[in-house]
Amino acid sequence: MTDDERALNGLSEPEEKLAGQLEELGPLMREQERAEAEMDPQFARNLRAHLVHGEELAPHPTFARNLRARLLRRRSARPVRKPSRRRTLAWMGLGGGAAAAVVAALLVVLLHRPQTPAPAFKAPFPSRSDLVFSYPSSPIVIHHLTPTVSLVHPAPGLPYAGRLQLKAGALPTEPTRLTAYRLTAPSNVVTLGRRLFGIRSPVRHLVAATADWAVAADGGIPSHRPLHSLAISLRTGELIYHDRRNTLLPHASHPLDRIHAVGAARNWLSRLGWPGRRMPVRLFGNVGSLRYVRSVAFAWIGVGETAVQSATLWVTPNGSVIEAWVWPPVAQQTLIPTRPVSAAWTEVRKGTLPLAVEGVSPYRRANGTGSLQRTIVAWVLSAGARGNLYLVPTYRFEGSVHIPGASIHTWYGLAPSAQR
Amino acid sequence: MPRDEQMQMRPEAPPELVARAGHDPAAFGDLYDHYLPRVYAFCRKYSETREEAEDLTALTFERALTAIHRYQERDIPFSRWLLRVAANALIDQSRRTGRLTSFGSDLELMSDESHLEQWEQAYWLRTHVEALPRDQQEVVRLRFYEDQRFRDVAARMGRSEGAVKQLLRRALRVLQLRIQEETEEAPSDD
Numbered sequence: 002m003t004d005d006e007r008a009l010n011g012l013s014e015p016e017e018k019l020a021g022q023l024e025e026l027g028p029l030m031r032e033q034e035r036a037e038a039e040m041d042p043q044f045a046r047n048l049r050a051h052l053v054h055g056e057e058l059a060p061h062p063t064f065a066r067n068l069r070a071r072l073l074r075r076r077s078a079r080p081v082r083k084p085s086r087r088r089t090l091a092w093m094g095l096g097g098g099a100a101a102a103v104v105a106a107l108l109v110v111l112l113h114r115p116q117t118p119a120p121a122f123k124a125p126f127p128s129r130s131d132l133v134f135s136y137p138s139s140p141i142v143i144h145h146l147t148p149t150v151s152l153v154h155p156a157p158g159l160p161y162a163g164r165l166q167l168k169a170g171a172l173p174t175e176p177t178r179l180t181a182y183r184l185t186a187p188s189n190v191v192t193l194g195r196r197l198f199g200i201r202s203p204v205r206h207l208v209a210a211t212a213d214w215a216v217a218a219d220g221g222i223p224s225h226r227p228l229h230s231l232a233i234s235l236r237t238g239e240l241i242y243h244d245r246r247n248t249l250l251p252h253a254s255h256p257l258d259r260i261h262a263v264g265a266a267r268n269w270l271s272r273l274g275w276p277g278r279r280m281p282v283r284l285f286g287n288v289g290s291l292r293y294v295r296s297v298a299f300a301w302i303g304v305g306e307t308a309v310q311s312a313t314l315w316v317t318p319n320g321s322v323i324e325a326w327v328w329p330p331v332a333q334q335t336l337i338p339t340r341p342v343s344a345a346w347t348e349v350r351k352g353t354l355p356l357a358v359e360g361v362s363p364y365r366r367a368n369g370t371g372s373l374q375r376t377i378v379a380w381v382l383s384a385g386a387r388g389n390l391y392l393v394p395t396y397r398f399e400g401s402v403h404i405p406g407a408s409i410h411t412w413y414g415l416a417p418s419a420q421r
Numbered sequence: 422m423p424r425d426e427q428m429q430m431r432p433e434a435p436p437e438l439v440a441r442a443g444h445d446p447a448a449f450g451d452l453y454d455h456y457l458p459r460v461y462a463f464c465r466k467y468s469e470t471r472e473e474a475e476d477l478t479a480l481t482f483e484r485a486l487t488a489i490h491r492y493q494e495r496d497i498p499f500s501r502w503l504l505r506v507a508a509n510a511l512i513d514q515s516r517r518t519g520r521l522t523s524f525g526s527d528l529e530l531m532s533d534e535s536h537l538e539q540w541e542q543a544y545w546l547r548t549h550v551e552a553l554p555r556d557q558q559e560v561v562r563l564r565f566y567e568d569q570r571f572r573d574v575a576a577r578m579g580r581s582e583g584a585v586k587q588l589l590r591r592a593l594r595v596l597q598l599r600i601q602e603e604t605e606e607a608p609s610d611d
Contacts (some may be wrong), residue, residue: 012593022542033544048479052482
């Protein structure tokens with residue numbers, strides 16, 4: 002007999018029986034206790050509101066985090082563009098015969114013409130906040146514009162608080178020019194959308210996050226009816242749609258397949274006047290917190306890597322769109338002269354530009370050492386002085402970093418490509 | 422025992438609340454508050470992720486909301502009925518998705534009422550353990566929940582083995598007395 006067994010001596014028969022029960026059920030009791038401790042109080046409140054009042058009063062944090070993760074694009078490896086076709090052709094012209102030079106020169110002239118008939122414009126130089134917009138945000142920060150405009154709005158990203166010492170790496174040859182894009186000016190699409198989606202409340206204007214918004218919203222706090230709203234920023238054209246009337250999908254048995262989900266998202270965009278039929282699909286997947294809902298993200302037509310998706314929509318099994326975050330389409334494009342990649346890299350290494358570290362709290366202050374593994378061109382949103390919104394090119398540097406007390410992570414940093 | 426403590430320890434909501442919940446949303450809200458932790462913990466046991474457990478919990482309460490009027494005629498505790506709803510939702514979901522990886526043969530186990538009874542029994546015992554003084558709770562947790570040997574429990578609690586054994590005897594005695602009191606107070610079925 003072991004010490005442990007002897008310890009039960011001296012107990013009455015019912016007490017021994019009870020000890021036996023505890024012995025048997027203890028692991029289950031521990032499991033119950035852990036699960037209850039893990040339960041998200043926000044989830045509990047939302048589900049209660051849904052069951053008792055027929056609505057969700059506030060976005061679920063997981064829902065918010067997932068939305069943000071899906072709205073802000075996941076980067077994929079893409080090498081920096083080789084020296085442009087225009088430059089190649091120009092060099093061919095110099096090295097070849099006279100005829101070839103004439104042909105090449107003509108081609109250079111033709112290719113340098115703006116590809117749209119509209120006149121060129123002056124693209125803004127991206128600000129620090131433009132650069133960090135796509136950086137990781139603290140999971141505890143959810144940026145609410147106002148509940149009427151947006152239940153869940155991605156918080157601006159945060160640069161890593163510690164300092165990273167970055168080793169030199171091979172830099173690609175930079176293109177001499179890159180394209181900048183001006184997006185369509187905001188239109189009062191809310192009036193159209195309100196009619197299309199059957200929102201009964203009139204369009205009203207409100208100021209949130211320093212922008213003027215046109216909003217049509219039925220339900221929401223404090224009406225005890227689920228929110229159904231469409232809002233557009235009259236400054237940037239950013240469009241936000243929520244339909245929380247059936248987010249729990251009690252009767253759904255499976256999600257839509259890719260063809261139908263993408264088709265429903267394209268239709269939705271087209272009805273609002275976006276070129277939904279031609280927008281390339283960039284991401285397709287599930288929404289973690291809503292099992293049968295599909296997430297479809299589109300890129301801008303003709304634009305390369307972007308830090309933010311052009312449009313992200315959530316589609317239910319019956320083809321309804323329940324969430325949408327959409328930026329205006331491209332209206333004009335122009336070529337802008339670029340600065341050397343090496344100059345941008347020097348700024349990054351000096352620590353004068355903000356850097357991000359994935360998977361590590363941005364509030365950590367531990368310093369790390371990293372290396373450069375890849376450089377690509379990525380376009381970021383930037384607002385001009387007159388209120389237009391632009392996509393301007395940046396160099397995106399990325400690599401791995403070692404931070405004491407953490408495993409190896411990916412760091413990245415964006416630096417403007419344009420000459421100042 | 423103070424009345425408040427007694428109420429807190431009751432694993433079942435009052436029958437009149439259950440009866441009202443069929444037509445009164447506020448009463449259903451109270452029922453939800455009472456049973457949510459148990460239902461969530463049950464769903465979590467058979468879900469791979471928190472999100473899955475949340476979906477399943479939502480589904481369980483939605484089904485319960487539409488079917489609660491049928492419960493009135495049933496002769497089982499409400500908690501058991503609710504867990505049965507959860508178990509059925511889980512079984513349906515697993516069959517539909519064809520995904521049995523996380524629980525496998527547990528599905529068959531879930532069709533067995535004794536499994537739900539065991540879950541309820543564990544929950545009921547927990548409510549009693551949680552009413553014990555803090556040091557007695559700790560010794561019960563370490564010894565039975567975590568299955569630790571007395572010398573390890575003693576090291577964790579910073580006491581001698583003898584003191585820990587004595588503390589556990591006291592905890593068992595108190596628990597037994599409270600369970601006995603509750604059994605005596607419970608209305609007879611006759």
